[in-house]
Amino acid sequence: SQTIHQWPATLVQPVGSPLSLECTVEGTSNPNLYWYRQAAGRGLQLLFYSVGIGQISSEVPQNLSASRPQDRQFILSSKKLLLSDSGFYLCAWREGWGTTSTDTQYFGPGTRLTVL
Amino acid sequence: QKEVEQDPGPLSVPEGAIVSLNCTYSNSAFQYFMWYRQYSRKGPELLMYTYSSGNKEDGRFTAQVDKSSKYISLFIRDSQPSDSATYLCAMTGYGGSQGNLIFGKGTKLSVKP
Numbered sequence: 604s605q606t607i608h609q610w611p612a613t614l615v616q617p618v619g620s621p622l623s624l625e626c627t628v629e630g631t632s633n634p635n636l637y638w639y640r641q642a643a644g645r646g647l648q649l650l651f652y653s654v655g656i657g658q659i660s661s662e663v664p665q666n667l668s669a670s671r672p673q674d675r676q677f678i679l680s681s682k683k684l685l686l687s688d689s690g691f692y693l694c695a696w697r698e699g700w701g702t703t704s705t706d707t708q709y710f711g712p713g714t715r716l717t718v719l
Numbered sequence: 720q721k722e723v724e725q726d727p728g729p730l731s732v733p734e735g736a737i738v739s740l741n742c743t744y745s746n747s748a749f750q751y752f753m754w755y756r757q758y759s760r761k762g763p764e765l766l767m768y769t770y771s772s773g774n775k776e777d778g779r780f781t782a783q784v785d786k787s788s789k790y791i792s793l794f795i796r797d798s799q800p801s802d803s804a805t806y807l808c809a810m811t812g813y814g815g816s817q818g819n820l821i822f823g824k825g826t827k828l829s830v831k832p
Contacts, residue, residue: 637819644727646824647763647807693762706751706811708820710762 605630609694609711616718622667622681624714626694629675634696636677637708638669641691653677654699689718722746725808725823734832738795740806742823745789748812749821752784754793755807757825763807767793798830 606629616622628634638650649662651669659669666685670678677694692715695708725742732738740754750771755763767782769775769791775782781794791810795802808823 644824647822649819652819691760695762706820707753707765707768708809709765710755713760713762715760 605696605709607694607696607709607711609692609714611714612712613715614717616684616716618686618718619683622679622684622688622716624679624692624716626677626679626711627675628696631675631696631698633674633699635699636671637695637697638677638679639693639695641693641713642689647693651679684718686718689716691715722821723808723810723823726826727824729827729829731829731831732798734798734800734830736798736830738798738802738828738830740793740795740808740826740828742791742808742810743789744791744810744821746812746821747786747789749810750786751811752782752791753809753820754782755809757805757807759804766806800830800832803829
């Protein structure tokens, strides 16, 4: 069966500090991977998605970036955090496009980031 | 007009009540519909998946899609305190090909013992 991991679970960082959040998926190959941010009252905001190693699509302009160095690893980064970067960050996966799969996405446990 | 509208609640019901959660959408190309349940400080988990119009039942949960009205519903029968969570609807127009999910903002449900 497939599992998705995220770490750390919680993080408190000062404004202007760097950020690195990691997501890994087990039990599947060539998944699509997603980073979302969830802020109170604002729903899920898609930040980045990736259909393969080194392939990143950005949905919103921001000071965050994403990378996919391995097939089942997805990293969210920032060089300098802003107060507005606080939120609940969720990684998700789905079976790759072109398969006979559904469009269902499966979420990780999330990372709660507080920028002070 | 937003692509997906969902009443944020909060919705509070007594234990045993029938709960109705709803989403409306504007894109007639949507044909794959999902409901996710999210407990506080946890990631969303898939609850129901339906394709096109009609009903789908799984235990106490029934998902209903009315494409002519662009309206989807999730019914919870005999609601339990453990059903207290935020419920997110999601949808897309594509199957197995390009297309990302569009999510509603979620409805917060509280079931009181």
